[in-house]
Amino acid sequence: MSAPYRKGLHHLGHGCHAWLLPDxxxxxSNSGLITGSGASLMVDTLFDLALTREMLDGIRTVTDAHPVRTVVNTHSDGDHVxxxxxxxxxxxxxxxSEPAAALMTQEAVDxxxxxxxxxGPTGDFARHIFGPFTFDGITATGPDRTFTGVESLDVGGREVRLIQVGPAHTPGDTLVHVPDARLxxxxxxxxxxxxxxxxxxxLDRWIAALDRILDMDVATIVPGHGPVxxxxxxxxxxxxxVFVESEARKRYEDGLGVDEAIASIDLGAYRDLPxxxxxxxxxLNVYQQLDPSMDRPDRLTVLSRIAALEGFATSA
Ligand SMILES: [Zn+2]
Structure with missing residues (x-):
């Protein structure tokens, strides 16, 4: 079941919905809503309070009859929690999941x-990408309950399965599977x-998580970012x-430093991806796996490297 990539609520059939936020x-990020009899489960909240309130208003046509009783955070990144x-x-x-919960701190908000x-340029880049969102005044709110592995929830009489697949994108990634909707x-x-x-x-673990999805009996997949x-x-x-893993590994084995490796990879068609x-x-991630003793730069340093690679720092 596909849906146009438009902001707002999309009915995906079988009591499943997506709230999409292009681009x-x-x-x-996207959020999900699974309804059973008289109850709903929300998959992820949004990046700030106003966006989340707007979504709550927008899904009222569904939640008036099936109020949200459970919220599942797929991982700890702010745009989902x-x-x-x-x-x-x-x-x-x-x-x-337990590892996601550990990262849902006030420090992450602040x-x-x-x-x-x-x-400076990293701040300029941050204002460029995070400009539309308001973080001041947010009180970090972690889960009431954590789980590890696989957990089955009852949502108004139907089964929803939480499947922990992290660490991959983040330490605590979780898939939310609705078997009777193949979604x-x-x-x-x-x-x-x-x-x-x-x-x-x-990256191997992330690839394994994707393989796990490919093995599942699902027809419709709502991504964290992008269209249904x-x-x-x-x-x-x-x-x-797989491409990044192999290109980075090759350069590591040839003795290139991480910055040289980043600069020398020709992304080909992937260069057109936003x-x-x-x-x-x-x-950096591949290098860290190959050499665990390597320094781990903080997210700020990483962000400045990303900005530079996209030509932001030089043009700002
Ligand atoms: Zn994320």
Whole structure:
């Protein structure tokens, strides 16, 4: 079941819905809604309070009869959890994997807010990509309950399965599977129409998570960013990760430093993907797996490398 890539609520059949936020670039994430009899489960909240409130208004046609009783965060990134505070005001239980929960801190909120106030090109880049979002005033709201492995939830009489596949994109990635709808909410295990970014990795584990999806009996896949998709898009993203893994490994084995490796990889057609500068983090990730003693730069340093690769720092 496909849906036009338009902001707002999309009915995907079998009581499953997506709230899409084009264009899927930094912070423009998707949310999901699964309804059973008299109850709904929300998959992820949005990047700030206003966006999340707007979504709650927009899904009222569904939630009036089937109120949200459960929220599942697919992972710890702010664009999937910063709106939790809004949902916590209702009678809901928030659920996340244990490693994701550990990262859903006030510091995570405050550091993004601080990033937007930073002087210099990295601050300029942060204001460019995060400009539309408001982080000030957000109170970090973690889950009421955590899980590890696989967990089955009952949503108004139907089964929803949470499948922990991280670390991959982040330490605590979770897939949300609705077996009777043959539908999967992939969170940021799937990026469509943009470049994936491996904050945690290793890439092998992410590739394994994609293989797991390919083995599942699902017809419709809602990615964390991008339009409603299917297995073709999973194959396409898998190819990108395999490409980066092999190009980076080759350069590591040839003795190139990580910056040389990043600069020398010819992305070919992947250069046309938005956020292609995320290559910097993805190569870094491969190097860190091959040499665990390597220094791990913080997200700020990574962001400045991404900005440079996309020509932002030099043109700002
Ligand atoms: Zn993410």
């Amino acid at each position: 899927g670039s930094w912070g423009w 910063f709106g939790n505070e809004v949902l916590a005001a209702y009678d809901v239980e928030i659920v996340a 550091s993004l807010a601080a990033l937007k106030r930073l002087q 999967l909410y992939a969170g940021d295990i799937l990026f469509v129409g943009g470049t994936p970014i491996a904050w945690a990795g290793p 998709s299917g297995k073709d898009e999973v194959h396409a993203m898998r190819e990108y990760l 956020e292609h500068g995320r290559l910097a983090q993805n190569v």
